[in-house]
Every structure is written in structure tokens, then in C-alpha cells.
Amino acid sequence: MAERRKTKPVYIGDVQVGGDAPVVVQSMTATNTADIEATLRQVDELADLGCEIVRIAVPDKEAAAALPEIVRRTKTPLIADIHFDYRWALAALKANIHGLRLNPGNIRDPEKVGTIVKEAKARETPIRIGVNAGSLPPIDALADDELPPPMHQRMVDAAMWEIGLLQEQDFDLIKISLKAFDVPTMIQAYRDLAPKVPYPFHLGVTEAGTPRAGSVRSAIGIGVMLSEGIGDTIRVSLAADPKEEIPICWDILASLNLRQRGPTMVACPTCGRIEIELIPLANKVEAHFQKLGAPITVAVMGCVVNGPGEAKMADLGIAGGKGRGVIFRKGEIVKTVNEDEFLSALIEEGDKVIAELESGANGASSNGADGSVPDPVIPLQEIPASTTER
Ligand code: SF4
The missing domain is CATH 3.20.20.20 (Dihydropteroate synthase-like)
Incomplete structure (x- = not known):
């Protein structure tokens, strides 16, 4: 810029x-x-x-x-x-x-x-x-x-x-x-x-x-x-x-990392590796956080290829695999959930991120005005086996 x-x-x-x-x-x-x-x-x-x-x-x-x-x-x-x-x-x-x-x-x-x-x-x-x-x-x-x-x-x-x-x-x-x-x-x-x-x-x-x-x-x-x-x-x-x-x-x-209002969605386009119903999930997650208007970056990713990296860089993320998904909040893995819990888990963890943003804790969104993002590398041993099996 x-x-x-x-x-x-x-x-x-x-x-x-x-x-x-x-x-x-x-x-x-x-x-x-x-x-x-x-x-x-x-x-x-x-x-x-x-x-x-x-x-x-x-x-x-x-x-x-x-x-x-x-x-x-x-x-x-x-x-x-x-x-x-x-x-x-x-x-x-x-x-x-x-x-x-x-x-x-x-x-x-x-x-x-x-x-x-x-x-x-x-x-x-x-x-x-x-x-x-x-x-x-x-x-x-x-x-x-x-x-x-x-x-x-x-x-x-x-x-x-x-x-x-x-x-x-x-x-x-x-x-x-x-x-x-x-x-x-x-x-x-x-x-x-x-x-x-x-x-x-x-x-x-x-x-x-x-x-x-x-x-x-x-x-x-x-x-x-x-x-x-x-x-x-x-x-x-x-x-x-x-x-x-x-x-x-x-x-x-x-x-362009100039301003943010409402969610910024990082969502994979899906491909032959996909093992979860990603597109409806991404749309529901976007609609939910759009309603709240909070400047939160959410990654909804289909598998282990780019999933953990993108999910780790976002404020909130999920890396899916074989009907299960790893939920990330502010770069940390917080839980692994089954597919029927993806949406509720993301909403629950998203509420915590928004509460932190509103209280000024933990800084701005990871996709902030300075364009900085944390280290995208996630050690493989942190990814539960359920997401790495293919
Ligand atoms: S994250 Fe996985 S499922 Fe999504 S497009 Fe990339 S390789 Fe395919």
C-alpha cells in the first residue's frame, strides 16, 4: 500500500x-x-x-x-x-x-x-x-x-x-x-x-x-x-x-486492511479433499456475525492442508476433517467438535472473541488496520489425529 x-x-x-x-x-x-x-x-x-x-x-x-x-x-x-x-x-x-x-x-x-x-x-x-x-x-x-x-x-x-x-x-x-x-x-x-x-x-x-x-x-x-x-x-x-x-x-x-465492519470471512473454495459440509456452514457463520456487526475475522476451512494455518491466523476458525473439526480462537486450539456442533461451537467461541474486542482486551482483529498477522505455522502435533487421517 x-x-x-x-x-x-x-x-x-x-x-x-x-x-x-x-x-x-x-x-x-x-x-x-x-x-x-x-x-x-x-x-x-x-x-x-x-x-x-x-x-x-x-x-x-x-x-x-x-x-x-x-x-x-x-x-x-x-x-x-x-x-x-x-x-x-x-x-x-x-x-x-x-x-x-x-x-x-x-x-x-x-x-x-x-x-x-x-x-x-x-x-x-x-x-x-x-x-x-x-x-x-x-x-x-x-x-x-x-x-x-x-x-x-x-x-x-x-x-x-x-x-x-x-x-x-x-x-x-x-x-x-x-x-x-x-x-x-x-x-x-x-x-x-x-x-x-x-x-x-x-x-x-x-x-x-x-x-x-x-x-x-x-x-x-x-x-x-x-x-x-x-x-x-x-x-x-x-x-x-x-x-x-x-x-x-x-x-x-x-x-485492503483499511477498515473492518462485520465479519471478514476466510473460507476455502472446497475441493476433492473436503470432508465436511463447508459452504452452508460458512454462509450461516457469516450471517450470524454480520448481524452482530463485530469486526471479527473468521476462517471456515475444509481440511488440514491450509485449514489449521488459516484458522490459526483468524480471530476464530475451524479446520474440518472426517466429520470433525478443530476450533481455534485467537491462534489457539480450544476444542475439537463433531460436525453437528460446528455452528454452535463457532458462535460460542465467537462470543468470547467479541467480548474481548469490546472490552479492548487482546487487541484488534487479527486482520487489523496494520495488516499484521501472527505466524501461520502450526506444529503438526497440535492437530488431532481425526483431522489428519485421510
Ligand atoms: S482447505 Fe482443503 S478442502 Fe478446502 S480447498 Fe483447500 S485442500 Fe480443498
């Missing part, structure tokens, strides 16, 4: 984005914003799953009119997503929204942008300059022999144009996103802009697709950036219920 890019932090409500803050998880409601009850319900559902900032579309007068009540009735920091009509940005600011997203591709009048910035500055409300490859400003007329600039360059140019408008008014509560469907384009745009400005970046692959492909595209685009130290907040954009986006965000952060 590269050293984190240094950025000037902004606050969306009480959530810090940039500076030394952890990478923040975001999503966006898919409700009709004018339906206040449905929107608030979805904001709460997203927040319960670990979404730390929620964006809300403000496409018309009815949506703008709903904002004062929506802002008043939730503690979750909200960002108003504004396109085309600057009046909805002003209405959102008057409703005490915690942040704005403006698209430089569709509010092009510098005077109107200036009016928004003046009001945002008075209220100290941050603005995200949200560039999207699908809605870029038009290209200036080209000479006959001139090629159009590449997409990533156009995205950076659009961001720099609007950054200039904001800076003209000494406004620096800025956050920037450069989203494209094409992952290499998105990566190149963020890389190019990173050395030019000190502002935090919101990362995302836009319109990433249906859950399977969209999760993969997002994990690659966002993951590459975060591994280069670039990025302060993330959103996974899926053509799905937005609640599906939040666990993916957390899995991306956990995969």
Missing part, C-alpha cells in the same frame, strides 16, 4: 472526509425524494448497514421542498445531488443540507455557480465537484488536424474548470469525484488530478452495472486507487437496491 495522499479535510455534518480520517462509506437513496417517509426509511436502512454519508437526488421543486423535513429528522449526514438547476442547490443549502454535489457538465453558467458558492461559503457547507464521463462539458471547437482530448483528460479539465470557479471566491471546502464506467479511464483521471489539487477524493466507478459485474468493476477501480493511497470516501454504484452497495464498500476496505 502506498502512503496516503495528503488532503485538506472537509466535514459532511460530523463526518470528516480527507486528512487523517478513515476512508468513509457512502451511498445514495433510490426513492422519490419528495416521498419523505420512504426516503427517511432508506436513509436509516443504509445507515444501519454502515453507510456514513447518504446522497439524495434533488431533481425538482417537490424534492427540494422535502429537504427541510428530511434533514431535520435524521442524524445521518446528507448530500444533495444537484444537476441542471442551481435553484435546487440554493434550496438545499437553506434546508441545512450537510453537503452539495454539483456536476460541472450541466451547471455551466459561472454566475449561477458563483451564487451557489457564495451561499455555501456563508454556511460552510462543502461542495463535491462530481465529474461524470457521461455528462462532460462540450469540447471546444477543434482544428481540422486536431484530435479530441482523451476522456480522462476531459474529466480532469472539467474538474479544474469548476475548481477555478470555487477558488475565485476563496472557497476551499471542496471534494472531487471523477467517475467513469471504464475502469482504466477512471483510474487515469484520478491519478492525473491527484498531484494538482489538495482536495479529498470521492472514488467510484459510475453506473458500474448489475451486482456481480458492478461489484467487481468497483472493487478493481476503487481498490487500485486506495492501494495507491488515493481516495478519502467511496461509493459502489450498483443497479440494485442501494443496501447491496454497503457490504461491498466494507469488503473493499477490509480487503
